[in-house]
Amino acid sequence: MNPAIVIQQLAFGLFVGGTYGLAAVGLSLVFGVLKVLNVAHGELLMLGGYVSFWLFTLFGIDPFVSALITGPVLLGVGLALNQGLFRWVEQLDEEAKINNSLLISFGLTLVLQNLAQLLWTADERSVTTAYGGAGFVVGGVVLPYARIGGLAVAAGTILALDLFLRRTYFGKAVRATAEDWQAAALAGVDVQRTYLVTFGIGAGLAGIAGSLVSVGYSIAPSIGAAWMLKALVVVVLAGLGSIYGTLIAGLLLGVTEALAVFVIGASYREVVGLVLFLLVLLLRPSGLFGSRMR
């Protein structure tokens, strides 16, 4: 086997893995803090992708620039969703809350996906930038600028999130709420507001991930489920509570999928991640990098 091809595949695995990590980090944050498993996270990513697509098509705004717009737009959507839907299950005890939020977001998945199909048809769209195919060639391995940029944005966003959660006062409140909301409330944290903003940030992160997906991958109303599944795999691999762990797990998933293409064939690419996911779920439910914070 030609080593250049292997390295090429691994490089693409890393690139897509960065996007997996970014898609997962918002999901992980919301699940860790609110104990809400938002299965409509993939649909939020899809909406982010459409925002970038339309900004590019109508105004020629590059997706790497429009990520600065999709983030806040989806943050707004997230705030609205939290106020409209998820706020109402906040008061339930943990198990009921997880189940009910799972069901609500499951309904939301259907609504968002089918609304998108009504509005924008089922056609696959993608953004073709001027620098689309261009890139570095190192020893026969092609490294497209767009993919390098995508990985950089994903890693940068995740680093920024980690700094935000560690260094700012509000970030500390978020982490305290994740650990023990009652204790946080006693210490003067406004738990409701923390939930609201955290949900918004989670949605915003999905939006940025959607912008990345619109460059180089395709956007269609139905893509939410596939990205959601990837994000879930990454969240389970990483475990909750580790922001960097989520990025690493994303890269790991991307590389594993790329390797699987060689070992057992491209048609089983998707299965490998899921089998990994089931194994971790059964053998190490706290994930590979998970702390006890849940």
Added chain:
Amino acid sequence: MSASPPLPVGEGRGEGSLAADALPSPASLRSATFPRGRGELAGPLITALVVVLLAALPLMINRGDVVNLLFLVFLNLALGQSWNMLGGFAGQINLGHAAFFGVGALVARSLWLGGVPFPIAFVAAGVAALAFALLIGVPTFRLRGVYFAIGTLGITEVLRITTGNVLPGLSAMPPALVSNYDLTLRYELALALATACLVTAWALLRSRVGLGILSVREDEEAAQATGVGALRHKLVALALSSLFAGLAGGVFAFYHVSYYPQFPFDASWTFDAVLPVFVGGVGTLFGPIVGGILYVVVRERLAVSLTQAHQVIFGVLFILVVLALPGGLVDAWGRIKRRRLSSR
């Protein structure tokens, strides 16, 4: 399977049923404690009458479209009621119902088109789904709550993709079978299956093991502490749920002239089971029926013009039910009736 361990404390019906009657049961539990006395026989009699009328329907009218619509309703009722046994009664949110349906369809179709008489293939479908469910049941039930839901979702995707890879071609009935195609036969089979699901769910709710299953849903730790083996009761619910889902898959394999073998594993089959059950009333006997009829009829009405609108409508209904009406339409109807009675 090993012999079942001796029954836990509280032997005999006395204690359990007394407590259930004496306590004001929550809405979700009401289905378990049927009104005794006058209403005891009315429900089963009316249901039997409806089933007999429905069974005779294809002889009375000559409307293929109506028979086909009702077939789809029955298939959905079987799917919904079977999901309800695990999701509603035992409280285990299973997002992998399509896996059981798919296994059933795959086994029935392969055997039947391979020359095995359909009745045998049909039974094999149920047994295969059941065996598969028990195989995955023990490890997945270690996962609580949300991890169970996403674990079952993952398993279904693995099966769907693998089936698509192994059997990429269209599975089509040979011309000889197509020319002898008898829709009424499919209709009667689906009706029988839907009825069997209803009767099983009804009998389950009246049985000791059924009460155990409900108690696991209400509070797993408390159930375990009072001697109700949680895992054992969850496995019983899973076994029944998967058996009927597999048989529903068998009906699907018998009904469709041609489809891709991976199609019955599609997550949309899980949605088809979950949505109507919640809209109708999760954990109740008649919720899946009310929800299922509404769901299929609306879907088929809108199928020609706007499939998406159907999903939007039911998605919104579903969210509203989860947020504001945990008992579904059946419970809402009950509340209206009670209010009217009390104001009289």
